[in-house]
Amino acid sequence: MEFDTAKFMTAVSEALQSRDTQAFVDTVKEQCTLADLCRMLDEGDIDTRRVAAIALGLIGDQSVEDYLFRALKDEDRQVNKMAEHGLWAIWFKSGKSGAMPAFKRGVDQLESNEYKAALVSFKEAATIDPNFAEAYNQCSIVYYLLGKWDKSLKYCQKALAQIPRHFGAMAGLGHCYTQKGDFRRALTHYRMAHQINPNVNAVLAAIERLQARVRDANDSSDHFAQEKVGV
Structure with a gap:
């Protein structure tokens, strides 16, 4: 029917x-x-x-x-x-039932700016369910808020290993590489996030900002090279 x-x-x-x-x-x-x-x-x-x-x-x-x-x-x-x-x-809501109480507790703690407590809860959820991508992504967010870019990168990658099209984690890589001053790599990951989900204004703004920054860096590099060889 x-x-x-x-x-x-x-x-x-x-x-x-x-x-x-x-x-x-x-x-x-x-x-x-x-x-x-x-x-x-x-x-x-x-x-x-x-x-x-x-x-x-x-x-x-x-x-x-x-x-x-x-x-x-x-x-x-x-x-x-x-x-x-x-x-x-x-x-x-994609974690196993045993992981969800810790994950939900972490969400509440993160909303209350209890970053270290939230990190413990999200890691507990990920330990209970190692395939729970969002538990890793939330860990990456907490590490980013704590200014620990390398650890944030690591957990973004863990999330993407489970959900390769996780545009939030992909943009998270862009945020971390931006903080580390690796603008080309940041731009690459922002573009990948935008390709998956073209509707996030903050990602589009980051792409436009970094494109200009990378272009200016290329122009400066070319000018320096020309001066060095006496062009």
């Missing part, structure tokens, strides 16, 4: 209008499967794609990431944003 998209959109409209997240989740689960949502995200009209992106972030898992990554380049800006939020939501 063919899935009735119009019926689905009517069913979820009340929960959307009332901003009742639980009612929306319950209705989505009653009305369709993850496969239906993925198909709607790929093939639906703008409103349908927006709803599908929201729903996948709320009830999806890592099996739907390819669809959300594609939606980062959707022609509709709202679909882009919802797909990005959806990926972050999936990453934040």
Whole structure:
């Protein structure tokens, strides 16, 4: 039996209008499967794609990431944003059940600026679940906030080993290399993050800023070389 998209959109409209997240989740689960949502995200009209992106972030898992990554380049800006939020939501809940209490505690501690305590919690989560990419990424964020660029780099790389398209960790490498003064390498990683997710304004601004900086450095180097050989 063919899935009735119009019926689905009517069913979820009340929960959307009332901003009742639980009612929306319950209705989505009653009305369709993850496969239906993925198909709607790929093939639906703008409103349908927006709803599908929201729903996948709320009830999806890592099996739907390819669809959300594609939606980062959707022609509709709202679909882009919802797909990005959806990926972050999936990453934040992708750890094994035993790792989640420590991870959630780390999130709360980080929000309260308890950096060292948060680091202990995130490392505990990563020890319990060595495949938990977001636990590594959050460690990298804490190390960055503590000014420990090399350790932050290490944990960005650990996150990317699990999720190679983790644009947050990729941008994190750009941040760290910028702090270390390696602007060319920073620019490379910012460009990679932008290629995965072209909707992060801070990354685009960093690319533009570093392009100018690298260009100026190249011009200065060329001028010095010309003076040295007497050109």
